[in-house]
Amino acid sequence: MERPRPLCATAVASIVMGLLLVVVAGCADAREPIPMPTASAPSASATSTPSPTPTPTPTPTFDATRLSIDDPASLWVVVNKLRPLNPTDYAPSDIVRVPVPYANEPFLRQEAADAVVALFAAAEAEAGLRLQAQSAYRSFAVQVRVYNGIVASRGQEYANVRSARPGHSEHQTGLAIDISSIPSVCALDPCFGDTEHGRWLAANAHRFGFHLRYQPGMTGITGYSYEPWHFRYVGVELATELHETGVRSLEEFFGLPAAPTYAE
Ligand SMILES: [Zn+2]
DSSP states (O other): OOSSSOOOOOOEEEEEEEEEEEEEEEEOOOOOOOOOOOTTTOTTTTSSOOSOOOOOOTTTOOOSSSOOOTTTSTTTOOOBBTTSSSSSOOOSSSEOOOOOOOOSSHHHHHHHHHHHHHHHHHHHHOOOEEEEEEOOOOOOHHHHHHHHHHHHHOOOHHHHSSSSTTTGGGGTTTOOEEEEEEOOOSTTSSSGGGSSSHHHHHHHGGGEEEOOOOOOTTTHHHHOOOOTTEEOOOHHHHHHHHHHTTTTOOHHHHTTOOOSSOOO
């Protein structure tokens, strides 16, 4: 894996250990690797060659060091293709069942689970929109089985772009959830972003602590193409800061290297 691959996001359904698991992974998109903005080198982007977006800046008063981005149990942990969880077989200690409608029975860490309940309730109360959990917590062991199954059937290279490697998935933190609509339309498909449900989520999820983790045109930084269904719980403070300042990735917000693909 030395360069992004021109493939699109996809969903792979796999029956593992009697469970129907829907495994989703974005993949690299070679069209537009985006240079990593750096705080120390403010470019004259307004006057130079085409710049995707001006580099947003965090609110000066926001303390971006308040929580760890390395501790797997931190609400701010940053996991990507260059930052595996440490330890890679990390398992949260406070996983609970999330009492919401679902396509696959959802489990998350307690705080994220409470936030999902509030988020779904607000969507229905404020906009008359029904939501369901498509996929939430996936343990290291489950991810190993899924990933190895794909490697066995389709090969390593295919698996690398279609499924997160064990230890590298945000779903293993117990803080990430894939959301779909009821009735299900465009589930796990980029067209979900154009649905009323997808638009409401993009505009409101931050109020409940969720960050739209894989935004369009960010493959060169996050390593994943647009996933309008994947939300990462980071707490209301950080989610709101990201939303209001327009910073579109945790990598940029915390000044981390771009992670378009695995190091290997
Ligand atoms: Zn996801």
